[in-house]
Amino acid sequence: MKRIINNLAVFTEGTIGKTPIIFVHGFPYDHTMWDFQVNALKDNYYCITYDVRGLGESYVGDGQYTMEAYVQDLFSIITELNLDKPVLCGHSMGGYISFRAAEINQFKFSGFIFVDTKPSADDNAAKLKRAAAINQINTEGLAPFVEAFVKNTFSDISLNEKKELIEDTLKKSYKHNPIGVKGALIAMLSRTDTTNFLQKIKLPTLLIYGSFDTLTPPTLMREIAEKIPNSEFAVIPRAGHMSPLENPDNVNDLIKGFLERRII
Numbered sequence: 001m002k003r004i005i006n007n008l009a010v011f012t013e014g015t016i017g018k019t020p021i022i023f024v025h026g027f028p029y030d031h032t033m034w035d036f037q038v039n040a041l042k043d044n045y046y047c048i049t050y051d052v053r054g055l056g057e058s059y060v061g062d063g064q065y066t067m068e069a070y071v072q073d074l075f076s077i078i079t080e081l082n083l084d085k086p087v088l089c090g091h092s093m094g095g096y097i098s099f100r101a102a103e104i105n106q107f108k109f110s111g112f113i114f115v116d117t118k119p120s121a122d123d124n125a126a127k128l129k130r131a132a133a134i135n136q137i138n139t140e141g142l143a144p145f146v147e148a149f150v151k152n153t154f155s156d157i158s159l160n161e162k163k164e165l166i167e168d169t170l171k172k173s174y175k176h177n178p179i180g181v182k183g184a185l186i187a188m189l190s191r192t193d194t195t196n197f198l199q200k201i202k203l204p205t206l207l208i209y210g211s212f213d214t215l216t217p218p219t220l221m222r223e224i225a226e227k228i229p230n231s232e233f234a235v236i237p238r239a240g241h242m243s244p245l246e247n248p249d250n251v252n253d254l255i256k257g258f259l260e261r262r263i264i
Helices: 031-041 068-082 093-108 124-140 144-154 155-163 163-174 179-188 197-202 218-226 248-263
Strands: 001-007 006-015 020-024 046-050 087-091 111-115 205-210 232-236
Touching: 001 068, 006 031, 006 068, 020 031, 020 068, 031 046, 031 087, 031 248, 068 093, 068 144, 068 179, 087 093, 087 248, 093 197, 093 218, 111 163, 124 144, 124 179, 144 163, 144 179, 144 197, 155 163, 205 218, 205 248, 218 232, 232 248
Parallel strands: 020 046, 020 087, 087 111, 111 205, 205 232
Antiparallel strands: 001 006, 006 046
């Protein structure tokens, strides 16, 4: 079911009353990047996905977004749907939103799943790279930026063996409003560092990373997992930064096992 909450396109699957899971997508994607996970979990859980402000079917406006606004959007969905301590699952940019939401009030949730993401803020090099991306969109249009960025998030294995998946993902990203994409870049650039909060997480936590993820490499992310008490860490084979799309069966099995062991 689709509904509009705080100008956001929100989608629900499953039965109200079952354990809720909110999936927050990465950049520059939309809620459909979680389709494999929702289809696998909707019979036993209440699955909520949404398009982050400026992307997909959600409101674009002037593109002046911040990470704090993204987090408040997430909380507005929890309030409007009257969700009781949902599990929060965030990928990449969605993970940035999730880390900050946890820092603000972790006890609104029952557990966390962080997928191909990190808690650190942009360093100077990353800030300059985001600024260059905004300039590229302004001067060349959205398509060249999207093509290069999206392909870089997939492993070479997927680029060679899953061409239809890559093309479908690209087509969806090409449809975004350039103002919204630039707004998301600004929001990511504006985020704070939540690394020091990791040791304070008291809820069940699972971290998932693709074995060939060059943006958030597993070796670095294992160090992050070690800072979260009693967390679980898993590496997805044959996947890059887009592990939920590249190897959905493996990701789904990990999420199911985590939910059954640690949440239910």
